[in-house]
Amino acid sequence: MAGIALAGTVLAILATLDPTTVRPEWSAAFLIVIVGSAAIAVAGWRWGVGWSDRMIATTVAALDLMVLASILANQDRSAALLNLILLLPPTLYVAVLLRPPFPRCQEIGVVAGCAVVAALIAADPVQWISLMLLPAVALVGAAETVLAQRRHLESMVDSLELMSMTDALTGVLNRRGITVQLFAAPPAPSGHLSVLMIDIDRFKEINDRYGHVAGDEVLSAVGAGLLAEIRSGDLAARLGGEEFAVVTRSSPADAAAMADRLRRRAVDWMAPWSGTVSVGCAGARAAGPDAVTVELLSDLMERADRCLYRAKREGRNRVVLEDGWAAP
The missing domain is CATH 3.30.70.270 (Reverse transcriptase/Diguanylate cyclase domain)
Structure with a gap:
């Protein structure tokens, strides 16, 4: 997670080097995004191993908000929709590592974020649906694929653990x-x-x-x-x-x-x-x-x-x- 936040920090800093990227009225907000993602990177690297699932999920939600803010702060918001792909790493991170219900909460947050950003950019309801559904379906679909694979692997691990504790001939424990x-x-x-x-x-x-x-x-x-x-x-x-x-x-x-x-x-x-x-x-x-x-x-x-x-x-x-x- 620290690596994801650090990569976001670097991308945000690179974006500020182009004066045509950030809206002037959003400069302060964009600076907060840079400082916030850097702080998350440092805190995650230093103390993240001891964080609870709830705290990690909250931190990931903060990263999601920073990605959405980077789109709204862009002078060309339509082109900046590509930034939604940055939601993929934290979404997969939650799907792989956190217990329910946090993966589902992350998916709901991603869909809601895509809907809000698309509403501020779309010219009509049809365009809004199109702009919202494409990234939302891709992100949720990727997360659900990972969750399905995770459930399969956990089932296999449970079966192997049971086999390692059971006598195959008699069915009792070993x-x-x-x-x-x-x-x-x-x-x-x-x-x-x-x-x-x-x-x-x-x-x-x-x-x-x-x-x-x-x-x-x-x-x-x-x-x-x-x-x-x-x-x-x-x-x-x-x-x-x-x-x-x-x-x-x-x-x-x-x-x-x-x-x-x-x-x-x-x-x-x-x-x-x-x-x-x-x-x-x-x-x-x-x-x-x-x-x-x-x-x-x-x-x-x-x-x-x-x-x-x-x-x-x-x-x-x-x-x-x-x-x-x-x-x-």
Whole structure:
């Protein structure tokens, strides 16, 4: 934006070198345009990175007004209508970088500006419509093209981001996704955070007996089952191989009840292959919203994983809770 304002300043200074360009009665206004665009260039270069969308949109509107003023200050206003092309850079700038509703506000401002300038130049209504519509359609059309491309790119980015956080086979989150989603959600009032580590028992035997295609079907069935059973605020992920995790902000008692429910429901999910799961549970109560950190999540996963191995050693198809965590 600073570059756009600087380019406008240079063009305005060049225009003043031709004494036949600026109307004498508009000299003071034209000087204000030069000083104003220079000030915007300096301020944008120095502080613009910290400006809000609203402040940037206001600054762009000021640039638009300076362009319109340069037309009205010209002795040959009809020829100066070419200056309307200078509205294109700030209009595209807004379309590319600012959030709604500012792009639409910019388009409305551009159309209104073209209408006002054309009204002061046109000899009749037909000429006014012609002088207004040609630049307005071109500017709005360019902005809408950029906005459409921006929406397409944002959709692609959202899809890629979702793919980067999702396990393609099962549809649940992956390890990265569970971290991103956990900290994107608002903290629960209870302050609890519990992790359930879930592992399919004797998965290698299922693969050996039914084949790897069946093994993929088992993983998909468990992923779909977890998504169907967990609550809206809970997160399910596949950590790798046949190991899954559920992260919940429920109390330890509710999380333990969930663990046993998932263990029992897994028997139905994997009925064609006679599969079962073992579950290890660990939880903590955070001192506050800021206490729920990546380090806490990693620690809970490690502790729940140790409980999972205990469940495996003790016979599988069972839930093992962390020591000191009372069952419901």
